[in-house]
Amino acid sequence: MRQAVVGAPRLTQARCELLREIRVVDEYGEHRSIQIPSERPLTVFVDKRELVTLMTLGAIPELLVLGYLCNQRLVSSIGEIESITVDWDVGAAAVKTHAGIVDFERKTERRVVTTGCGQGTVFGDVMSQVDALVLPDAQAARIRQSTLARILETMRQQDSIHRKAGSVHGCALFEGAELLMFIEDVGRHNAIDTITGWMALHGISGADKTIYTTGRLTSEMVMKAAHIGVPIVVSRNGVTAMGHELATRLGMALFGRAANRHFLCYTGAERFDSEPEIRPASVRVVSG
């Protein structure tokens, strides 16, 4: 177990069932049992004021809330938070701060409904902070093709709720090819928020890390990775134009459609040490 940083908030360890078994009928008319993910609402109160309701699988709700507060820039340091108390009986997370949240009204007044796969509301301030974000330069933070291949292989072998029940997104934090943290949730934004909470709790820097996600890389996913200082992001899925544009502006490396040793480097190839595989002869394009 990693140690929490000094001054970290007290967290409950609320747990709940992540899967539910139901009966279904298949195309052959046969009844069978399958598992589906159990999402549930979690209403976040900050010093007794209602902030937002998150729909979540609920695996580690305290870290989700902590990461959400960090990623929305509602707190600038987790030392501002005294405790996070989650009670599934009432579906509530009570956040207690030491001295209130500065500019709470202003920070929460604008809404942006995002359309990536996942958690939708990012408050207005977040989008305007891009240019203040600086990632480590391309010499300091790089990835080799063999490391990327090992990350993909680790994720392929990972036991997961997705494998049992589908309908969730996973997000993982790697240092080199070593998996530090893996979390699944009904939305990919919740998953990266939970990783954010875990990093904040343990005082872990993103500068030498890689984020893997099963979800699409939209602008909000890129922004969240940048906020936690991670310069390399890998997705099994694709990239949208705004995600691409933002990552390019930030100097982030984005790898998409990454699975089974295949991938595309969408931007930030200067961070990538290519060790190209040999294209199978049968599909090699011969020109001239």
Next chain:
Amino acid sequence: MRQAVVGAPRLTQARCELLREIRVVDEYGEHRSIQIPSERPLTVFVDKRELVTLMTLGAIPELLVLGYLCNQRLVSSIGEIESITVDWDVGAAAVKTHAGIVDFERKTERRVVTTGCGQGTVFGDVMSQVDALVLPDAQAARIRQSTLARILETMRQQDSIHRKAGSVHGCALFEGAELLMFIEDVGRHNAIDTITGWMALHGISGADKTIYTTGRLTSEMVMKAAHIGVPIVVSRNGVTAMGHELATRLGMALFGRAANRHFLCYTGAERFDSEPEIRPASVRVVSG
């Protein structure tokens, strides 16, 4: 072209590029061009007051805004809206009503951040309206297995942005096996909102329709289908526990993991006329 209902709002026909071509590097170190979907922010103003910013692909933004207002229950009839003017140069949709929106403040004060794949904010009132929704009974609204198979085949053959660029969700409206409307967006919520707008504009009832979506069936997707009165929903993807629970409570039929003649009926099998296929002998389970 279908006619708009009498008293329908005036809509602009703002159009924009849906795809962008970018250069990528693949796992063989080769440079190539691919297309990615262009999402962009669209800030909705109602009578000059800012409501929300939607991230959208932008295929039919006027119908997206119209459907959003309907699904959020901000208007009870489209006759309340005089016009929707979308201007991509400023990324804004100006909604003008005839007489203002009743209870605007109250209707927009609560936020629920959803975690399905897509547009996240549903205002508080929406979730509390489930029990007021009544779908046509199981005798009146049914689907045959052969119809479902034709729907899946139609979707399989559909030319799509997803096929060209990935990273979008599609949503389609069927009457029997006839495709009435198909739309893609970066979020599945935007797609069903656009279908909602299309139905509202043309005065089309959902009672004898089927919704197909590529996205997961979370509670919000089920709720949106119920709001437009559609009793049968089909997804290529899975179902979450809250989506399942809500659909069961509503008496809606949910089909998931539906592709290539395969599917699971998660709930509402009483609406389904099974014409079971013969399970291939090689995988048939022989008991006794």
